[in-house]
Amino acid sequence: MSENIYITEERIDGADDGPLAGTTVAVKDNISTEGVRTTCGSRMLEEYVPPYDATVVKRLKDAGAIVVGKANMDEFGMGTTNETSYFGSVDNPAAPGHVPGGSSGGSAAAVAAGEADVALGTDTGGSIRCPAAFCGVVGIKPTYGLVSRYGLVAYGNSLEQIGPFANNVEDAAALLDVIAGSDERDATTRAEGDDATYAAAATGDVDGLTIGVPTELLEGADEGVVDTFWDAIADLEDRGAEYHEVSLPSVEHAVEAYYVIAMSEASSNLARFDGVRYGHSADAEGNWNETFAQTRKEGFGDEVKRRILLGTYALSAGYHDKYYKKAQDARAWVKQDFDEALSEADVLASPTMPVPPFELGESLDDPLQMYLADANTVPVNLADLPAISVPAGETDGLPVGLQLVGPAFGEERLIRAASALA
């Protein structure tokens, strides 16, 4: 397999029957699988084998799905191109020579390449929607609290959700039906998804649908991407939807706020990797402090170290109010903006990514450019809202994704609307 989609290719059989019987699933390698190593794309966990299944994996097995491999990803989910993986980058099956997007690049590529029927990814700031857009597949980032995070190795735990990839909206919705719903092991889950019938909502009926287009999310976007986006909107209009422009003034601060919060949380979430209980352990002399430092120096890649250091800084005494607290204020503002915009529209639409897929290696040396590419996806995580990325067409032969954002627990509405396109 030339694309380097899986970090570990291993088959895990599920129940004999169930709604996903016989369906093959690629699972992002930050979702714990009992007995099958779960690396998070990091040297730190190269040999870590969890003793338990994530709740979503348990639900997959119960539904009869067959896990076919643990999908490649940016190290601990930190990246937009899948190139920060310790196990090497993934080639984009829909646009060879280009990145598949990140951080769930392996999951999206598995579906695009036909290596799996569907896949699970995780989305902290766009990590499902970005690779879905880049690989020309469907990806859903559920409302925060719809899907259990138990067993998902945390990066930014107040932001992230597990969600499905598929070649079409209905299949993605069917996978969401299986994984959604409250879990006694995740205190942030809610009951809204307990009796979900998302797949049934994939009717393609957009007659009377009102679409708000936030003008801020088109500014500075690649021209070809914007053209493709408007073509898709026109397509929806033809089927009875109508659109109007809306404004989300707060989103100009969303990227800063997102990175401060995500990095702060990451600095704490990744503190546990010290080599004492599991994971890489440096063969170092010295006291525990020196040993911890050496283990973390060897086990983490550059991007992970960068985010841990920045996050530690943002939480430090004297800087906490200036960065972390301010970011929380911005987060509240973003939420409020979305609430207002969604009071005037059923869904909000934008290009998922402001740019087409980067060439492999193009953005590695400029983290800031990479961070800015998340401008359209991170506001949704700050607002805890659901979003879906569906293929909107191509620009210069490269896939373009259209993102629809809905109100909290409005997954059915998103699925109905998006199914008009894919």
Add this chain to the structure above:
Amino acid sequence: MTAQTVQQGDLVTVIGLEVHVQLETDTKIFCGCSTEQTDEPNENVCPVCLGLPGALPVLNEAAVEAAVKIGKAIDADIPEETRFHRKNYYYPDLPKNFQITQYDEPICADGDLEVAVEGDRRTVTIERAHLEEDPGSLQHVGGGGGIDSADYTRVDYNRAGTPLMEIVTAPDFRSPSEVRAFLAELEEVLEYLGVFDAERDGSLRIDANLSIIPEAEIESGDVTDIGADALAAANRTEVKNISSHKGAEKALAYEETRQKNAIQRGRAVEQETRHWDESRGITVSMRSKEEEKDYRYFEEADLPPLRVSGWKEEIAIPELPSARRERFQAEYGLNEEAASKLTSTKQVADFYEDVAGEFDPDLAATWVADNLLGELNYRDMDIVELEGRLEEVTRLVELVAEDEITAKNAHETVLRGMLDDGEAPDEIVEEEGLGKTDEDEVQQAVVEAIDENPDAVDDYESGDDGAINFLVGQVMQKTGGSADPGDVNQLLRAELEQ
């Protein structure tokens, strides 16, 4: 302050406490693992309390209930909503390298506890009390065996995730003995609430802040009322690793002397953290202020805000020791000392009330406070060790109350036998032949036999020893043969000698 005023003025000791109390719950605070103590290391662990990647905390409501009980007992404010924070620091016993605790929204704030200190009642302000998880424990092996001298260290996560309540007092203490009295009272209250087990290893851990302030700097002249400025001006040390109220008194007495000596010699007291080395009886420096930690507190997003508004009304707490002490005096007519002894633990007080309900309260007080507690104390035993046998003690009091055995025999033979040999009171009475009624019956028969047979008495008195056998026969007849002939023989001779 100048060296002169320091030398001339009296020095006042100011102490504040952070008390960590393990809450008695069946399972840990954020997972379903048992909190039972076990000899096997790392036995009661799961992905959550081991901090495995991906595991998430779920709050144990029993810990919240215990916290609310404590809040009610110390008359604290319990806010409508409370939440959890992460305290970030690296330490090998901390599975996630952060501790889930509470920061600016603790479950209890602004409470107090009344304590008797050398005859005075003093109110100690409790600034806050919050819930958190206990780390694991470290075992230092080889080398010097100490925290800084061992060859290597083992980590045991059985304790990790045990619910803790951290209780923070105002700097209200003026002597180590006050601290001891407070801690004893606090333990008593917690045991009454049923949220704490003092017998458990490591169930109480204390950090104490101590500083010495020249009396001249106390504006009001009242040593119980020290301004924030005077406190802030004085350097303090934080003494860690104290694990009992007796230890607290010793550690703080050492630290008080150490600081006073320094000040009297004109040396500055360094603001630092010190470790109480119980075996050596000294405090040793751990780290100075420059190395003071920045814990980077921030909200724990994995635990939603906890609404406890309704809990305070719904959760009932039992009568507390101070109230019970007063009631015992009023209801049973006890003096303060007896009431105090009888409310020293909940088990003792409950037992006393059982006994006093059936028998004379004074008799019950003598038996529970003096005899039982005295004998238990002598044997270094606790009343909890008699669990399931308290009915036997009640039976013993009944034997005394109904005059079936003498009080002396009941205490010296029966009670001690019960404690030493584990026998039931009736067994001991039977074996030792302490039944007072039996003795009386035999004695009565002896007197009757003598009265009814003057001829045989005359014969005996005139030297016919065989006459005694006739009298023994008479007594045996009267007692239905239940008496011991040898004893009867002795009793007759004794009676005839009179």
